[in-house]
Amino acid sequence: MKTKVITGLALLMLIVTTGTALSKNLNKQKMKKILFVVTSHNKKGSTGEPTGYYLSEVSHPWNVLQLAGYEIDFVSPKGGKAPVDGFNLQDEVNKKFWENEQYRAKIENTMAPSQVDASQYAAIYFAGGHGTMWDFPGDTAIAEITRKIYEANGVVAAVCHGPSGLVNIRLSDGKYLVDGKKISAFTNEEEAAVKLEKVVPFLLEDKLIAHGGRFEKAGLWQEKIAVDQRLITGQNPQSAHAVGLAMVSELQR
Numbered sequence: 001m002k003t004k005v006i007t008g009l010a011l012l013m014l015i016v017t018t019g020t021a022l023s024k025n026l027n028k029q030k031m032k033k034i035l036f037v038v039t040s041h042n043k044k045g046s047t048g049e050p051t052g053y054y055l056s057e058v059s060h061p062w063n064v065l066q067l068a069g070y071e072i073d074f075v076s077p078k079g080g081k082a083p084v085d086g087f088n089l090q091d092e093v094n095k096k097f098w099e100n101e102q103y104r105a106k107i108e109n110t111m112a113p114s115q116v117d118a119s120q121y122a123a124i125y126f127a128g129g130h131g132t133m134w135d136f137p138g139d140t141a142i143a144e145i146t147r148k149i150y151e152a153n154g155v156v157a158a159v160c161h162g163p164s165g166l167v168n169i170r171l172s173d174g175k176y177l178v179d180g181k182k183i184s185a186f187t188n189e190e191e192a193a194v195k196l197e198k199v200v201p202f203l204l205e206d207k208l209i210a211h212g213g214r215f216e217k218a219g220l221w222q223e224k225i226a227v228d229q230r231l232i233t234g235q236n237p238q239s240a241h242a243v244g245l246a247m248v249s250e251l252q253r
Contacts, residue, residue, distance in 0.1 A: 009169075021048045025103050032071060032122060032243065033070065033071045033121050034071070034072050034074055034124070034125060035073050035074075035075055035121045035125070036061075036074050036075070036125050036127060037074075037081075037126045037127065037136070038076050038107065038110060038127050039077070039134075039136065040074060040078035040131070040135055041077075041083070041122070041133075041134040041135040042083035045134075045200070046199070050083070050085065051129060051132065052082060052085040052129050053082055053085065053129040054128050054237055055084055056086055056088070056091055056237050056240055057086075057128045057129065057162065057237055057240045059093045059097035059098075059115075060244060061240055061241070061243055062244075063097065063241075064211070064248060070122075070249045070251075073106065073140065075113060075115075075116050076111055077135045077136070077139045078112065079112030080110060080111075081108045081110070082110050088123060091143075093188055110115065111147060112143035113142050114141065115177055118148035118152075119148070119152070122155065123249065124146050124149045125157040125162075126157070126158035126159030126166065128158070128162040128186065129161060130196065130200065132161045132162055132164045133161055133164050133200045133202070135167035136162075136164045137165070137168050137207075138168070139165070142165065146165070146169055147169060147170070147171060147177070150171070150177065150230065151172060154230070155228050155230050155231075155250050156220040156231050156232070157231075157246070158232075158233050159236075159240050159243045160186045160235070161204060162233075163184075163185035163225045163233050164204055164205060165206075166233075167204070167211055168185075168211075172200065172223070172252075175212075175229070177207065178208055178212055179212030179213070181212075181228040181231050182216055182226040182227070183213040183216070183228070183231065184217060184224050184226040184233045185204045185205060185233060185234075185235060186235065187217045187220075187235065188203050189220060191203060204214035214228075217235055222235070223242055225243055227250070230250060232246045232250060
């Protein structure tokens with residue numbers, strides 16, 4: 001009788017242990033999702049010129065991440081169809097993304113911030129495009145989603161003008177997310193090169209430095225990324241693929 005009781009307890013412990021392991025595995029599977037943030041803004045200030053998210057800054061990280069097994073969702077400040085810029089289907093990765101029915105539907109029906117459950121995401125990524133300079137910095141709902149993901153040991157990433165979404169994010173201790181961290185983004189020189197330095201609401205490089213970022217940059221249109229404490233940022237469209245690779249590396253650590 002005594003032996004049967006011990007065996008029963010051992011079996012119970014095995015069931016509990018196995019159940020806990022399965023639960024952890026299921027949670028890990030749920031956390032395989034990544035949230036992409038794209039702009040809802042479609043005009044370059046008073047110029048009237050169209051803008052939006054820059055297609056290659058979505059497609060190139062998307063391609064790396066989905067090949068690595070991650071599911072991607074999309075959110076924008078207003079939700080719904082996101083405006084697109086840099087629409088170049090000669091780029092094979094852009095074409096691959098645009099012709100993917102699942103993801104084309106997602107980016108043309110983005111979630112609103114109120115629909116996002118931050119606990120479902122292992123990372124959040126801010127795609128660039130000049131439109132972000134107008135609607136990312138003041139979006140407190142997306143800032144809060146980002147804070148929650150980061151403070152749950154998630155990864156925060158952005159490229160080109162995407163870091164405009166990071167400039168005003170504060171963590172629970174009151175410090176700016178970028179404070180004291182290496183960071184890269186579209187540079188003052190690149191903004192001047194495209195003749196929009198007086199059109200954008202602020203210069204992104206200057207604002208990130210003002211909020212404590214340790215800004216790093218390469219020459220015009222050169223690939224450059226900065227990685228620091230689960231924050232991954234890239235300088236320009238040429239850096240988008242490298243940001244995706246860095247995200248995979250950080251997520252799999």
